[in-house]
Amino acid sequence: MAADGAVESHPTPRGPVDASIVPRFAGIATFARLPRLDEVGRADIAIAGVPFDSGVSYRPGARFGPAHVREASRLLRPYNPAQDVFPFASQQVADAGDLVANPFDLTAAVAEIEAGALELRRSADRLVVIGGDHTIALPLLRAVHAEHGPVAVLHFDAHLDTWDTYFGAPITHGTPFRRASEEGLIDLTASMHVGTRGPLYDKGDLEDDERLGFAVVTSEFVEEHGVATAIDRIRARVGTAPLYISIDIDVLDPAHAPGTGTPEAGGLTSRELLRILRALSDLRIVGADVVEVAPAYDHAQLTAIAASHVVYELLSAMAPREARA
Numbered sequence: 001m002a003a004d005g006a007v008e009s010h011p012t013p014r015g016p017v018d019a020s021i022v023p024r025f026a027g028i029a030t031f032a033r034l035p036r037l038d039e040v041g042r043a044d045i046a047i048a049g050v051p052f053d054s055g056v057s058y059r060p061g062a063r064f065g066p067a068h069v070r071e072a073s074r075l076l077r078p079y080n081p082a083q084d085v086f087p088f089a090s091q092q093v094a095d096a097g098d099l100v101a102n103p104f105d106l107t108a109a110v111a112e113i114e115a116g117a118l119e120l121r122r123s124a125d126r127l128v129v130i131g132g133d134h135t136i137a138l139p140l141l142r143a144v145h146a147e148h149g150p151v152a153v154l155h156f157d158a159h160l161d162t163w164d165t166y167f168g169a170p171i172t173h174g175t176p177f178r179r180a181s182e183e184g185l186i187d188l189t190a191s192m193h194v195g196t197r198g199p200l201y202d203k204g205d206l207e208d209d210e211r212l213g214f215a216v217v218t219s220e221f222v223e224e225h226g227v228a229t230a231i232d233r234i235r236a237r238v239g240t241a242p243l244y245i246s247i248d249i250d251v252l253d254p255a256h257a258p259g260t261g262t263p264e265a266g267g268l269t270s271r272e273l274l275r276i277l278r279a280l281s282d283l284r285i286v287g288a289d290v291v292e293v294a295p296a297y298d299h300a301q302l303t304a305i306a307a308s309h310v311v312y313e314l315l316s317a318m319a320p321r322e323a324r325a
């Protein structure tokens, strides 16, 4: 309502550059060729990169993930028929650029990412973050918790990421969800891993994980029972809780996403992952991240194309209902 009592009309969201007018391979890459946040002032959803990979246990390079995913996102188009939604017209989505994170001091970086996310929230209602390694989920969850309290975490990953320490270090890309659980950031009754598989350190890893508040839909479960049953399990677990979605691109099989730091055979297809995300559109998504894209190990942009479509499907799932037919 404006000061004179008139109902303010919502400005039409500014969408991507039109690829039928300016070639999609031209221009500086924002995500999906969307406007920058400073061009629109504020946004319903800000996309932010976190080019940080000082928490990795194996192959480095996810610090180059945000630029790689933005580059591969040039081909996305305005209408998503799979969800019958125009994700950039029914809400203002803008690219906020990258948050600064100190590559030489992990503790400082984690504090900077949390502060950067909180600062960005002043001009955007929700954040979708492109990593970066999975360490960044911890400060992002701290920022989300500051607003929402404990949230359901729906964690897509080959790995549990609830391990305790590496070389005595408590903050790494293999430990964010253990720290988050210990800190009370997550809803222990509504959180879940999806797509986990592969060798663990010990049988007890799974017992620890359950105690830390996670139910599990493994990659094998999806194969054996099908995507529809997996979706039922996920939706039953999350319920109506505020939902944070964290997607490690290594949840996909290395055939679909080779460009990542700790690949594990036997993963989801990109088709399966996209279908699961589409089934979450009526849930209360409060934020999301897509992490662990490491371009040096990618081929023909396979991993970045998958990641850009994953972000697009998230943005579509987060779009307001009335925009749908």
Ligand SMILES: N=C(N)NCCCC(=O)O
Pocket: 057, 058, 134, 159, 161, 173, 174, 248, 250, 261, 262, 292
């Ligand atoms: N979050 C990712 N991508 N990987 C964690 C793997 C930890 C390990 O090397 O055991």
Ligand SMILES: [Zn+2]
Pocket: 157, 158, 159, 248, 250, 251, 262, 292
């Ligand atoms: Zn992983």
Ligand SMILES: [Zn+2]
Pocket: 134, 157, 159, 161, 173, 248, 292
């Ligand atoms: Zn991970």
